[in-house]
Amino acid sequence: MDHAEHPHDVHGGSHPVGQQHPLGIYFKIWGLLFVLSAASYLVDYFDVQGVLRWFLIVVFMLLKAGLIVSVFMHMVWERLALVYAILVPPLLLVTLLGIGALEAGYTHLARGTFFAPAAEPAVAAPAHAK
Amino acid sequence: MAISIDAGPVVAKPAEGWQSVVADVSSDQRAFKGVPWGKPMMWIFLVSDTFIFGSFLISYMTVRASTTVPWPSPSEVFGLELFGRNVPLLLIAIMTFVLISSSGTMALAVNYGYRRDRKTTFALLLATAALGATFVGMQAFEWTKLILEGVRPWGNPWGAPQFGSTFFMITGFHGTHVTIGVIFLLIVATKVRRGDLDAQRPGFLTGRRGNYEIVETMGLYWHFVDLVWVFIFAFFYLW
Numbered sequence: 408m409d410h411a412e413h414p415h416d417v418h419g420g421s422h423p424v425g426q427q428h429p430l431g432i433y434f435k436i437w438g439l440l441f442v443l444s445a446a447s448y449l450v451d452y453f454d455v456q457g458v459l460r461w462f463l464i465v466v467f468m469l470l471k472a473g474l475i476v477s478v479f480m481h482m483v484w485e486r487l488a489l490v491y492a493i494l495v496p497p498l499l500l501v502t503l504l505g506i507g508a509l510e511a512g513y514t515h516l517a518r519g520t521f522f523a524p525a526a527e528p529a530v531a532a533p534a535h536a537k
Numbered sequence: 538m539a540i541s542i543d544a545g546p547v548v549a550k551p552a553e554g555w556q557s558v559v560a561d562v563s564s565d566q567r568a569f570k571g572v573p574w575g576k577p578m579m580w581i582f583l584v585s586d587t588f589i590f591g592s593f594l595i596s597y598m599t600v601r602a603s604t605t606v607p608w609p610s611p612s613e614v615f616g617l618e619l620f621g622r623n624v625p626l627l628l629i630a631i632m633t634f635v636l637i638s639s640s641g642t643m644a645l646a647v648n649y650g651y652r653r654d655r656k657t658t659f660a661l662l663l664a665t666a667a668l669g670a671t672f673v674g675m676q677a678f679e680w681t682k683l684i685l686e687g688v689r690p691w692g693n694p695w696g697a698p699q700f701g702s703t704f705f706m707i708t709g710f711h712g713t714h715v716t717i718g719v720i721f722l723l724i725v726a727t728k729v730r731r732g733d734l735d736a737q738r739p740g741f742l743t744g745r746r747g748n749y750e751i752v753e754t755m756g757l758y759w760h761f762v763d764l765v766w767v768f769i770f771a772f773f774y775l776w
Contacts, residue, residue: 413573425573425651433648444637444770447700448630451612451775460775468771479644479760481753487554489569493580496571500591507595511602514628518605 426481436478443471549677575754583761586714590765594772600699601776609695611774615679629774632675633766638717639668643756650752655729658752665689665759669719672730676712680705704773711769714762725755 447467450460477483482490551570552560561570569577601608617627683704687692690705692698728734728747737746 408563423769425647425750427648430645430648433641433644438646439638440637440640441634444630444633447771447775448626448633451626454612454625464771468767471767475640475760475764475767479640479763480757484558485570486561486569488558489572489577489580491558492568492577493584496584497587497591500588504591504595504598507599513600514599514603515605518603522605532714 428482429486432478436474440471443467443474463536547592560594564733575750576757579757583757586761586765588764590707590710593703593710595697597703597707597773600703601697602701604697606698607696609693609697609700611776614683614695615774617726626774628675628679629770632679633770635668635672635675636763636766637670639665640760640774642668643759647756650734650749652728653730653735653749655735659726659730662722662729662752662755666719666722666726669715669759669762673712673715673719676708676715680708695712707773709768711762711765714765718759718762721755721758725751 444467447464450463450467455463482493544626551557551641561568564570612625613623615627615629616623616625618624619627642661642664646658646665649657649661687694688701688704690702693701728740729752733740734747734749734751740747740751
């Protein structure tokens with residue numbers, strides 16, 4: 408009874424099982440991942456700075472991550488219950504990340520006020536802000 | 538034993554959309570109807586791993602955003618001298634393309650596995666392992682270069698000491714995952730080549746019959762390693 412989830416075990420592979428999709432989609436995603444990686448590398452190569460740099464980096468990152476999870480890891484074809492069981496916890500983690508980012512700016516401000524080297528003015532722009 | 542999911546009255550017409558979620562979660566014994574047990578097991582492991590990598594990246598973000606000491610420019614630190622010119626981030630870009638390609642060959646391996654094409658599956662798994670090993674080799678080169686330049690877990694020559702600790706921690710943990718993945722790939726490749734999966738021979742330390750789902754499970758792990766690199770690439774090297 409507990410082998411009912413492996414129908415091909417008893418059928419000898421007479422009908423399609425598992426995640427079977429046309430090969431073309433994998434090549435397309437592979438190519439897209441190359442293009443997106445090249446694009447994010449070019450952001451650094453041409454030294455794009457400021458808000459635009461952050462915007463581009465995060466957009467390319469999320470697109471790449473989305474393509475890998477949805478197609479390579481077959482998430483678009485999985486059962487909805489499995490999809491939610493897997494995607495909801497990391498989304499909660501992103502919330503923590505957002506809170507952390509807000510708090511980090513506040514911590515930096517406090518450190519700039521109290522711990523910055525004497526030579527540096529307390530209001531100096533943070534190194535990461537460029 | 539002989540009951541299959543498409544055999545008559547055992548399973549009614551599958552629910553769709555939200556109703557399928559309700560049906561899955563409220564179903565007796567199994568939460569994910571029709572999902573082979575190995576897949577959610579690997580996913581649960583990967584979600585826990587996501588939280589570990591997430592913790593690393595969050596602590597990295599916190600130390601980097603809050604330090605008042607200048608942070609080294611990764612673009613320059615990871616640049617390479619090429620034809621007498623410093624190309625920014627070149628090594629990391631090549632590593633990224635190598636890892637993405639390994640994900641491509643892995644996805645194809647899963648597909649050919651389900652087609653019962655032993656030779657092609659074996660070749661693709663081997664190619665994936667070779668690309669993974671190349672990645673680890675390049676990372677070893679990167680580590681050697683930085684250690685020779687004086688980067689340590691407690692400091693670096695260019696500023697904030699946290700750069701050293703987060704660099705070794707994050708890339709080290711990722712590199713460990715790639716290394717374990719390469720070993721895992723070689724084991725699965727051997728099983729495929731020997732025909733263990735076609736003959737349903739049980740694996741080492743298990744009584745369960747071998748089947749091609751382990752190639753997909755292996756693939757989930759490998760794509761996850763690539764996925765983590767996407768975030769490391771963006772947050773550690775491009776920031």
